[in-house]
Amino acid sequence: MEIQSRCFPYDKSIVINALYDTLETLGLHLDSSNSIRGTLVVSDAQHTGKIRIALNNEGNTGRTRVDVLLEHSAGADGGITGKWSPVILDELSGTIQRALQREGKDLK
Numbered sequence: 001m002e003i004q005s006r007c008f009p010y011d012k013s014i015v016i017n018a019l020y021d022t023l024e025t026l027g028l029h030l031d032s033s034n035s036i037r038g039t040l041v042v043s044d045a046q047h048t049g050k051i052r053i054a055l056n057n058e059g060n061t062g063r064t065r066v067d068v069l070l071e072h073s074a075g076a077d078g079g080i081t082g083k084w085s086p087v088i089l090d091e092l093s094g095t096i097q098r099a100l101q102r103e104g105k106d107l108k
Contacts, residue, residue, distance in 0.1 A: 003069045004085040010096065012038055012057045015064040018095045019053065026091060028084070044084065051084055066092065 008015050016035060023030055023042055031050060033040045038055030054067045068085040 003067050004089060005065055005067045006089045006093070007063060007065045008093070008096065009063055011062055012055050012064045014096070015066065015092070016055055018099060019055070019066070019092055022088065022092045022095045025095070026084075026087065028088075051088075053088070 016038060019040065020030075023040075027045055028042045028051075029045065029047070031041045031043055038057075040053045041050050042053065043050050049070065052069050054069070056065045056067065057063060058065065066089065068088055
């Protein structure tokens with residue numbers, strides 16, 4: 001199983017809130033979530049499969065790793081993860097940047 005990951009230099013609470021906004025923007029369906037553990041299960045509008053998203057700060061406050069992995073696929077190729085993983089991670093990055101710009105914070 002292939003996992004796509006990206007690290008963000010922000011606390012887990014900031015990243016998970018931005019992730020909720022990102023999923024809504026992309027029109028993905030939130031099937032289940034555990035905000036405390038930092039795990040979400042989402043599906044596309046056609047419910048062709050499920051994607052599990054896990055957030056992990058690895059004991060390092062101020063940095064959060066986001067892992068996107070396939071939970072279940074209706075197709076043999078696992079296409080839902082291949083399609084959505086890079087989109088979710090890119091849009092999440094953009095969501096965080098836009099939020100910081102609105103707050104007038106300096107971006108690095």
